[in-house]
Structure formats: C-alpha cells, structure tokens
Amino acid sequence: MAEQQADKGKCSGKERLIHATKTLTKERPFDEITIEEIIKSAELSRPAFYYHFTGGREELRQSW
Numbered sequence: 001m002a003e004q005q006a007d008k009g010k011c012s013g014k015e016r017l018i019h020a021t022k023t024l025t026k027e028r029p030f031d032e033i034t035i036e037e038i039i040k041s042a043e044l045s046r047p048a049f050y051y052h053f054t055g056g057r058e059e060l061r062q063s064w
Contacts, residue, residue, distance in 0.1 A: 014052040016042040018064045030061060 011019065020041035024033045035057060039049050053059040 013042070013044055013048050014063075016044060017049060017052060017060065021060060022064060 017038060020038050021030070021033070024037060024041060035046065035049055038060075039046055050056070053063070
C-alpha cells in the first residue's frame with residue numbers, strides 16, 4: 001500500500017485503478033475481484049471508477 005500512496009500524486013485515477021487491478025489479480029482471478037476491492041486498493045470512489053470505466057468491469061478488463 002505504501003507504493004500506491006507514493007504513486008498517488010503521480011498517476012491518474014485510471015492508471016491507479018489499472019494498477020490496483022493488476023496487483024489484485026496476482027492473488028486471484030479477475031472474475032473473483034469486486035469493484036469495491038479495486039476502488040479500495042486504488043483509494044478512489046465508486047463514481048471515479050465509473051467515470052474512467054463507464055462500461056464497468058469489462059471495460060476495465062479490456063484496458064490492461
């Protein structure tokens with residue numbers, strides 16, 4: 001989590017969400033990860049998630 005806090009000011013919200021997803025998928029499959037877990041890891045809000053990924057999880061999956 002310290003790494004993400006250091007990157008927080010440098011990365012866009014979209015980059016933070018993608019990075020958080022990649023980190024979480026190292027532990028388990030994408031289909032088992034919730035949006036809530038992704039936004040918590042990225043330290044963003046649910047509206048921020050949908051601002052960047054209006055198509056939801058599937059759009060996020062295609063982005064990385």
